[in-house]
Amino acid sequence: MIQHVHGWGQIPGVDSHRLVHPGGTKVATLLYRERNRPLLKLGALIDRWSRHPRFTEPRLGHPDAFATAEGEHAVTVSIAGVVDGKPAQQDLGFVFGDDFYALVHGICFVEAEFTRLRTLVRGLVFHDEHVLGVRRRRYLYTPPPRWQGLANGFQTDWYPTDYPANPTSISVLPATPTEVPTAELFAARIQQDVSRGFGLESASGPRELSLPNGLTGLCYAAVGLSPYGRRFFRKMTIFRAGRYVYPLFVDTAAADEERGEIERVFDDVCASVQAVPQATIGSTPSQALSHWLG
Amino acid sequence: VRLVLRSPASWGTEPLEGGRVRVSAAPSVSLDIDPLVPRPDDLEAWVRQLLVRDVPPAWVVDAHDKQERTTEVGWPMALYFLRLRHEQVVEEIRVCAIYRLLAHAGAVIVRAAPAAWPGSEAEVLASLYSARPEWGSPEAVCVADLLSLGGDA
Numbered sequence: 001m002i003q004h005v006h007g008w009g010q011i012p013g014v015d016s017h018r019l020v021h022p023g024g025t026k027v028a029t030l031l032y033r034e035r036n037r038p039l040l041k042l043g044a045l046i047d048r049w050s051r052h053p054r055f056t057e058p059r060l061g062h063p064d065a066f067a068t069a070e071g072e073h074a075v076t077v078s079i080a081g082v083v084d085g086k087p088a089q090q091d092l093g094f095v096f097g098d099d100f101y102a103l104v105h106g107i108c109f110v111e112a113e114f115t116r117l118r119t120l121v122r123g124l125v126f127h128d129e130h131v132l133g134v135r136r137r138r139y140l141y142t143p144p145p146r147w148q149g150l151a152n153g154f155q156t157d158w159y160p161t162d163y164p165a166n167p168t169s170i171s172v173l174p175a176t177p178t179e180v181p182t183a184e185l186f187a188a189r190i191q192q193d194v195s196r197g198f199g200l201e202s203a204s205g206p207r208e209l210s211l212p213n214g215l216t217g218l219c220y221a222a223v224g225l226s227p228y229g230r231r232f233f234r235k236m237t238i239f240r241a242g243r244y245v246y247p248l249f250v251d252t253a254a255a256d257e258e259r260g261e262i263e264r265v266f267d268d269v270c271a272s273v274q275a276v277p278q279a280t281i282g283s284t285p286s287q288a289l290s291h292w293l294g
Numbered sequence: 295v296r297l298v299l300r301s302p303a304s305w306g307t308e309p310l311e312g313g314r315v316r317v318s319a320a321p322s323v324s325l326d327i328d329p330l331v332p333r334p335d336d337l338e339a340w341v342r343q344l345l346v347r348d349v350p351p352a353w354v355v356d357a358h359d360k361q362e363r364t365t366e367v368g369w370p371m372a373l374y375f376l377r378l379r380h381e382q383v384v385e386e387i388r389v390c391a392i393y394r395l396l397a398h399a400g401a402v403i404v405r406a407a408p409a410a411w412p413g414s415e416a417e418v419l420a421s422l423y424s425a426r427p428e429w430g431s432p433e434a435v436c437v438a439d440l441l442s443l444g445g446d447a
Contacts, residue, residue, distance in 0.1 A: 041439040044432040065441040075441055096440050140437040148428070149435035150396065156435050161426075165368040172436070 002032050002104065002124045021113070028108035028117050032124070035100050042075060042094075049105055050079050050090050057082045058090075067277030068095055068126050073140070076122050089114045093125035098137065098154070102128055134243060136174040141248075142272035144170060144265045158269075167230070168252035168262050170269060175244040175276050182206070182238045185245065186220045189236065197227030215239045215275055217246070226253070233259060235266060241275040248273070295330040295431055297393065297400040300424035302417060319421075322407035323414040330398040330427060337392075337399065344401050345374055345390050354379045355388075365425050370394045373422070387411040391422045398427060 002017075008030070009020035015035070021028035040048065042063060050058065061078040068074045072095050079090040086109065093104035104124050108117040136154050143149055147158040147170070154174035160166045178185075183206065194200055205220030217239035226232050236249040250266035252259060299317070306318045313329035334340040346355055359375040371393045378386040387408055393400035402425065404418055434440050 038432075039434050039440070040432045041434050041444070042441065043443050063441070063443060073437055073441060094440070096437075101440075138437050140441065143436055143438055148430065150429050151433075151435040152397070159429075162367050165366075 001034065001129050003127050005030070005120065005124070023110070027110045028106060028113055030121070030124075031103070031105040033103045036103055037100050039096070039099055039101055045094060045101070046077060046079075046092060049092055049103060052083075052090070052107065054083045055081045055088060055090065055107075064122070066126070068128055069279065069281040070129060070132070071277040071279035072096060072130060072132065073277065074125050074128070076125055078118055083109055087111050089117065091118050091121040093121045095125055095128045095130065097130060097132060098135070102130065104128070134177050136176050137276050139175045139246060139276050140274040141172065141269055144269055147265075166254055166258070168250065168254055170250045170266055171248065172269070173247040175246050177243040178245055182218045182240060182245065185238055185247065186236055190222055193224075198232075199225035201225065209237060209239070209270070211271060211273065213274060215241055215246070215273060235263060237270045239273055242278070244276060246273055246275070295398060295427065295429050297327055297330055297402065297425050298428045299325070299327065299402070299421045301421050319418055320410055320414045322410040323418065324405050325418065325421065326403045326405070328401040330395065330400045333394065333397050333399045337394075340399070341372075341374070341390070341392055344392070344403065345376060345388075347403060349378060350380070352380060353385065363423070365393070366423050367426055369426065371422070371425070384408050389418070389422070391425070393425055393427075395427045400425065400427065
């Protein structure tokens with residue numbers, strides 16, 4: 001829920017709120033929709049929400065990615081354009097939940113108000129409240145270039161373009177709040193594989209990892225035979241920050257001479273991991289119902 | 295998500311309803327490529343209804359052969375060779391290629407007039423063996439898809 005905007009008129013809708021600039025709809029309006037699905041890629045979201053029958057000559061600004069006060073991923077972007085021959089501007093803001101997004105959409109027809117609207121949208125996005133709390137979460141990393149990603153709930157599996165001839169996959173599991181020691185997590189995962197027919201031949205680690213952004217973790221490796229008799233190499237990295245662990249692993253049955261490149265791709269993914277954003281509002285009470293208080 | 299086949303430049307394509315694509319390999323020889331679907335729990339039942347799709351009521355379907363194969367890059371595929379008869383006359387040669395792609399399944403139905411099939415068979419089968427999944431979709435699969443435009447702007 002976004003904060004109350006003093007001076008703006010409110011028009012409640014079925015699943016949205018529309019806000020009108022004190023100068024009227026000919027100056028600017030805002031739309032807020034709290035729950036939207038599906039969770040499309042940013043380009044598709046911008047395309048979906050920036051369509052306007054009279055908005056022409058769109059020039060997309062650079063997306064500004066940041067974390068909200070609650071620690072949720074968010075993006076704002078401005079689109080300059082023309083409406084009825086005069087400059088106009090749309091400002092889009094998205095706050096990303098696990099399987100939904102909240103939208104703030106502003107459109108302004110008075111050039112003198114452009115900067116104010118942009119600032120207002122960013123502020124509304126920053127303070128947008130969802131109270132999602134500590135939970136399993138997807139986190140930011142750079143996907144392996146040209147590999148194909150398949151999302152399965154919170155987990156994403158990445159496959160090279162020549163899969164399955166190249167029997168390799170990288171799995172990125174969600175950041176998960178847990179107090180279980182990293183070594184126990186690795187042992188539990190291997191035990192789970194063994195119970196499914198994986199013939200463990202050797203395991204090694206941990207090796208300590210430390211990223212420039214401060215994330216630290218442990219790296220393990222295991223070799224064994226799949227139930228189909230194929231020898232697989234697994235490398236598993238588990239970062240830990242705050243309450244969360246961040247597990248990633250690569251599985252490959254590729255020939256030894258190809259494994260180095262595969263490990264390099266995996267290591268690059270691991271090196272790009274960023275911890276989930278932390279909430280910055282601390283113990284400040286929610287402002288979500290401030291409009292009731294006048 | 296879709297199935298991608300390599301095909302000669304001379305083959306034409308046209309969209310069909312339901313996200314299917316028809317590829318014309320030659321006069322009276324076509325390939326209908328279905329969109330990928332979540333792998334059905336009962337794969338055999340799903341295949342059975344594909345084999346007889348759009349068969350006229352009075353026609354008889356003869357299963358001629360089934361071959362378990364893999365695509366060029368190793369995806370498991372099954373080829374079903376069928377003959378569609380009407381009053382003892384073979385009216386259509388049909389080949390159904392079924393692909394098992396992790397949690398998805400794909401299908402291509404080849405239809406050919408019997409006289410046209412021999413001249414196209416090699417090219418069509420080569421195309422079926424070239425199939426690979428393209429998982430890309432407008433939906434985000436990771437946080438990076440949400441925070442930057444990447445290649446989808």
